[in-house]
Amino acid sequence: MGILDGKRLLVTGVITESSIAFAVARLAQEQGAEVVLTGFGRLSLVRRVAAKLPKPAPVVELDVADPEQLAALADGVREHVDGLDGVLHSIGFAPASCLGGGFLEAPWEDVATAVQVSTYSLKSLAVAALPLMSEGSSLLGLTFDATVAWPAYDWMGVAKAGLESASRYLARELGPRKIRVNLIAAGPIRTMAAKSIPGFSQFEDAWNGRAPLGWDNTNAEPVARTAVAMLSDWLPSTTGEIVHVDGGFHAMGV
Template sequence: MSGLLEGKRLLITGIINYASIAFAVAQLAQQQGAQLVLTGHGRLHMVEEAARRLPQTPPVIELDVTRDEQLASLAERVGRHVPRLDGVVHAIAYAPHAAICDDFLAAGWADVQSTLQVSTYSLAALVGAALPLMHPGSAIVGLDFDAAVAWSGYDWMGVAKAGLEASARYLARDLGPRGIRVNLVAAGPLRTVAARGEPRFQDIVTAWHARAPLGWNPADAGGVARACVALLSDWFPATTGEIVHADGGFHAIGA
C-alpha cells in the first residue's frame, strides 16, 4: 500500500535538530513516501546531523531568508536534487529577546523588523523563490501558533504570527488560479529549541493541560506532523487559506 506522499518531492525548512517540529514532519513525510530537500541557516552541521537521523538522509542546502541572493538561487539549487516541488513546508521563525521578553513596549524597531522579516515576510519570500519548481497540485504548509489572542511572553512573535496568517490568505488568493494550495497548521506549545526563548512557555503549557479537551503532550509533535502531511497530500484538494488547529482542541474552549 503506497503512502500519502508517495512520489512527492518536498522542500522542508526550519529543522534545527531532531526536536524541531519540522523534523517530525520530515520523518513522517519520508515514511509516507516523499523525497526531501532540507534547508538550514547558520549552524548547518546541526541540520545535517538531524538529516542523518531520518530514515533516508536527504540533501541539505543553505537558506537565509534575509539574503536576496540565496532566495534568488534557491530554485536552481533545489533543482540539482529534484526536478520539481510538490510541496513546501515553512517552519521559519525568529525573534530577538527584546521582542519576546514579556514587555511589549521594550522592543525597538530593529527588533521588531527582524522578527517580522524572518517570521512573517519569509513565507512570501520562500514561496516566491520556490515557485519556479511548483505546479498545479502543489501545496504549501506553514507552521503557526494561534494569533487570535495575546499570549503572555509571546509579544511581537504573536504579531508576526498574525501577519503570517494574513499572508497565507493572500498567497492562497494569488496562487489558487495556479492550482497551488496554501494552508497553516496551528500547533499547541511544543518543547523545541525555539520554545526555550519564550519566558512564559511553561505557563502556556499549564493552560493547555487544563483546557485542551483531548489533552496535550508538549513533547509529542506527532499530531502536528500528521496534520502537515495530510495537507501536503492529495487528500485536501479543495482546501486553501485555512488554519488547521492541531492543539488538542484548546482553541475551541473558553476560559
C-alpha cells in the same frame, strides 16, 4: 503505499530532532516522499540531524532574509529533485527584546527583524520556490494561534498574526496556479525554539486541563500527521485555511 508516494517536498526549519519540521520530514519520508531540507547558520548541525532521518536528506543553505540565497534556492533544490509538490515553512525568529514582556520597549529595528523572518519570509519562500512548484502543489506553514494575545509572546504574536494574514493573501495569489496555501496552528511543543521563549511554561500550563483531547507537549507526531495530510492530494480544494492541532484548546472557554 504512502499518501505522499512520488511527492517531492522542501522542508525548512529543521534544527534538532525535537523540531516540528523534523517530525514532518520523517513522517513524509515514511509516507513515500523525497525530502530536501534547508538550513541556516550551522549547516553542519542541520546535516547531522538530516542524517538521522529514515533516509538521509540533502540540505540546501537558505537564509530567508538574504535575497541572493532566495534567488539561488531553485537551482540548489534542482541539484536533488526536478521539482516540488510541497513546501513546509517552519521558520520564525524574534530578537530577545521582542519576547518576554518587553512589548512597549522593543525597538523597531528588532521588531522589523521579527516580521521579516517570521512573516514576510512566507512570501519570500513562496516566490523562491514557485519556479519548481507544479499544479496541485501545497505551501504549508506553522503558526501559533494569533487571534488572542499570549503572555510573553509579544511581538512574535504580532508577527504570527501577520503570517496568518499573509497566508490568506498568498492563497488568493497562488490559487489561479492551483497551488494551495494553508497553515497549521499547533499547540505548544517543547522545541529548542519554544524553550528559548521566556515564560514558555505559561503556555504549557494553559493547556493542562483545558484541551479536551489532552495535549502532550513533547510529542510533535499529531502536528506531523496533519502536515503530511495537508501536503498530500487528499485536500485538493482546501486553501487559505488554518487547521488547529492543539487538542481542541482553541475552541474552549475557561
